[in-house]
Amino acid sequence: xxxxxxxxxxxxxxxxxxxxxxxxxxxxxxxxxxxxxxxxxxxxxxxxxxxxxxxxxxxxxxxxxxxxxxxxxxxxxxxxxxxxxxxxxxxxxxxxxxxxxxxxxxxxxxxxxxxxxxxxxxxxxxxxxxxxxxxxxxxxxxxxxxxxxxxxxxxxxxxxxxxxxxxxxxxxxxxxxxxxxxxxxxxxxxxxxxxxxxxxxxxxxxxxxxxxxxxxxxxxxxxxxxxxxxxxxxxxxxxxxxxxxxxxxxxxxxxxxxxxxxxxxxxxxxxxxxxxxxxxxxxxxxxxxxxxxxxxxxxx
Amino acid sequence: xxxxxxxxxxxxxxxxxxxxxxxxxxxxxxxxxxxxxxxxxxxxxxxxxxxxxxxxxxxxxxxxxxxxxxxxxxxxxxxxxxxxxxxxxxxxxxxxxxxxxxxxxxxxxxxxxxxxxxxxxxxxxxxxxxxxxxxxxxxxxxxxxxxxxxxxxxxxxxxxxxxxxxxxxxxxxxxxxxxxxxxxxxxxxxxxxxxxxxxxxxxxxxxxxxxxxxxxxxxxxxxxxxxxxxxxxxxxxxxxxxxxxxxxxxxxxxxxxxxxxxxxxxxxxx
Numbered sequence: 001x002x003x004x005x006x007x008x009x010x011x012x013x014x015x016x017x018x019x020x021x022x023x024x025x026x027x028x029x030x031x032x033x034x035x036x037x038x039x040x041x042x043x044x045x046x047x048x049x050x051x052x053x054x055x056x057x058x059x060x061x062x063x064x065x066x067x068x069x070x071x072x073x074x075x076x077x078x079x080x081x082x083x084x085x086x087x088x089x090x091x092x093x094x095x096x097x098x099x100x101x102x103x104x105x106x107x108x109x110x111x112x113x114x115x116x117x118x119x120x121x122x123x124x125x126x127x128x129x130x131x132x133x134x135x136x137x138x139x140x141x142x143x144x145x146x147x148x149x150x151x152x153x154x155x156x157x158x159x160x161x162x163x164x165x166x167x168x169x170x171x172x173x174x175x176x177x178x179x180x181x182x183x184x185x186x187x188x189x190x191x192x193x194x195x196x197x198x199x200x201x202x203x204x205x206x207x208x209x210x211x212x213x214x215x216x217x218x219x220x221x222x223x224x225x226x227x228x229x230x231x232x233x234x235x236x237x238x239x240x241x242x243x244x245x246x247x248x249x250x251x252x253x254x255x256x257x258x259x260x261x262x263x264x265x266x267x268x269x270x271x272x273x274x275x276x277x278x279x280x281x282x283x284x285x286x287x288x289x290x291x292x293x294x295x296x297x298x299x300x
Numbered sequence: 301x302x303x304x305x306x307x308x309x310x311x312x313x314x315x316x317x318x319x320x321x322x323x324x325x326x327x328x329x330x331x332x333x334x335x336x337x338x339x340x341x342x343x344x345x346x347x348x349x350x351x352x353x354x355x356x357x358x359x360x361x362x363x364x365x366x367x368x369x370x371x372x373x374x375x376x377x378x379x380x381x382x383x384x385x386x387x388x389x390x391x392x393x394x395x396x397x398x399x400x401x402x403x404x405x406x407x408x409x410x411x412x413x414x415x416x417x418x419x420x421x422x423x424x425x426x427x428x429x430x431x432x433x434x435x436x437x438x439x440x441x442x443x444x445x446x447x448x449x450x451x452x453x454x455x456x457x458x459x460x461x462x463x464x465x466x467x468x469x470x471x472x473x474x475x476x477x478x479x480x481x482x483x484x485x486x487x488x489x490x491x492x493x494x495x496x497x498x499x500x501x502x503x504x505x506x507x508x509x510x511x512x513x514x515x516x517x518x519x520x521x522x523x524x525x526x527x528x529x530x531x532x533x534x535x536x537x538x539x540x541x542x543x544x545x546x547x548x549x550x551x552x553x554x555x556x557x558x559x560x561x562x563x564x565x566x567x568x569x570x
Contacts (some may be wrong), residue, residue, distance in 0.1 A: 007395055011394065011395055014392045014393075014394035014395070015389040016392070016473040016474075017391075017392035017394040017397075018388075018394065019418065020384040020385060020387055020388035020473075020477075021384070021385050021400060023379040023384060024382060024384065024385040024404065024444050025403075026445070027440055028403070028407070028441055030422075031415075031419060031437065031438045031440075031442070032407055032442070033417065035415040035418035036407075036410060036414065036415050036418075038421075038422075039415055039417065043416075048416075049421060084370055089438040095315060098308060098311060098315075098518035099312065101308055102305070102312065103305055104305075104309075107309060107312075108446040112560060113556060114317070114319065114558075115316065115319055117319070117320065117322075117549075118319060118323065119498075120494075120498065120548045120549050120551075121323065121548070122498075122502045122520060122544055122545055123502050123504075123505050123543055124502065124523070125541045125544055129322050129323075129325075129326050130322065132534065132538075137397065138338070138341075138534070140322075140341055143341060155448070169347060171323070174315055174318045175317065176315060177319050183562040184564050185414045188564030191564055192432050200301055208304075216360060216389060222344050233409060233411070237411045237413060239413060239505065240505060243505075254301050258411070258413045261413060262415075262416070262511070264412070264434075265417050266509060271417050272419075274417055275417060275418075278413060278414035278415075278417070279414070281411055281413075281414065282409075282410055282411060282414050285410070285411060286409060
């Protein structure tokens with residue numbers, strides 16, 4: 001027997017592994033590899049999805065950089081990303097810490113379920129509900145403000161360019177259910193911290209804030225890193241909520257790149273130009289992924 | 301200590317109320333007619349107008365059936381193909397393993413809308429644009445990516461001796477998968493089923509661009525056909541929101557425990 005088996009033999013011995021992989025790759029090849037490849041190629045074309053399809057080099061990208069609507073969409077998405085990152089790393093984490101600190105098992109279980117209920121309501125329904133809450137005269141938010149005697153603070157929340165972006169960001173407040181997965185994963189991370197660490201810390205008379213600072217946060221570092229990354233990637237894809245709530249308006253105040261791409265493609269038939277928007281977004285996500293891999297994920 | 305726990309529960313309750321409040325408002329007002337809503341939106345008001353649900357149901361019943369069908373189909377195929385793949389990565393060390401794995405999870409960092417346009421053109425050229433197949437097949441591809449990662453991580457945690465023992469007994473790979481791996485991974489299957497099911501049910505953009513025939517629309521799209529009128533106001537619209545949420549809440553109710561356990565026990569590995 002040779003020390004190293006030949007490649008052909010190793011492939012033959014593992015033939016069932018390949019058979020198990022065939023179905024998933026069948027789907028990926030048709031609907032993912034091919035389409036992604038097309039998206040990249042067409043970003044160099046003037047393509048209307050029908051009869052026009054000519055190679056124009058980097059023209060789409062050059063035009064994109066002087067496109068003020070696209071510029072505005074990049075500014076908006078940056079604001080949204082920063083807010084979402086801040087939210088994903090605080091609200092669900094805080095809620096997980098609170099639930100974890102609760103000594104009564106039944107009470108903590110109750111809140112665990114309560115907090116993730118919004119997660120199972122269809123996201124579109126959540127957006128439509130908030131659209132109704134934000135409505136000017138009949139909306140719950142303004143009605144509440146009037147009840148509280150704060151008439152002056154009422155706004156047409158989604159209809160004014162000064163408040164629309166913030167209103168979209170605030171949807172889902174207090175952000176536990178909308179980030180239900182994060183909440184549960186943080187909670188799982190806390191449950192993983194071994195009992196001995198906790199007990200010895202308690203014996204040493206550690207104060208609650210010290211516990212958070214010196215034990216919980218360091219132990220949750222992997223989860224925090226993962227959700228930092230996911231928050232960035234997910235924010236880059238923001239689309240449906242804006243489409244449903246404001247359609248990018250008023251004016252351009254809430255336009256985001258994905259929505260801009262969608263409109264270029266399906267309203268103006270500028271498929272090539274839209275593909276270029278997609279490629280730029282992909283490169284940004286790739287950039288953050290690489291940074292994350294090289295500089296943040298040092299251990300493991 | 302006691303005092304601190306009380307304060308904690310108060311804080312948890314405040315967060316709970318804030319979290320649930322929009323849903324409470326929706327349910328309360330889904331049972332009212334316009335005048336009742338105008339009078340006050342904050343509490344239940346008699347008479348409860350269940351007729352709102354009848355009117356909403358008349359508009360979206362077909363969408364509900366469609367969505368149940370689409371979600372079931374997407375869920376079934378996704379679970380099978382992604383657990384197969386996860387099993388291949390977990391149990392075998394075959395040539396090309398790293399490349400294959402990367403070839404799958406790379407789609408986690410490619411925003412879905414990047415491939416939206418080519419997908420639209422492709423499905424059109426395949427002649428299935430605006431058909432049930434056109435609504436289901438591309439979604440399966442997208443929703444398989446994340447589960448492969450989850451299944452792989454989970455299957456790798458199953459002790460190797462179990463497989464060796466089964467092999468000695470003469471069990472083939474398929475048999476090992478169906479008789480050992482699946483029964484040992486029920487919680488994981490439940491967890492993934494909820495995540496995939498939710499995404500399939502919620503899917504909005506793809507049906508929006510690819511379906512124009514109302515007979516084939518999922519409920520999420522059909523919601524827009526419930527209109528307000530002077531008598532009933534937002535009532536039936538809100539009733540529609542509630543109806544569209546029920547199936548996923550049921551699915552979740554069936555699997556809450558394994559789901560919470562699955563996620564907190566590290567189904568999502570950081």
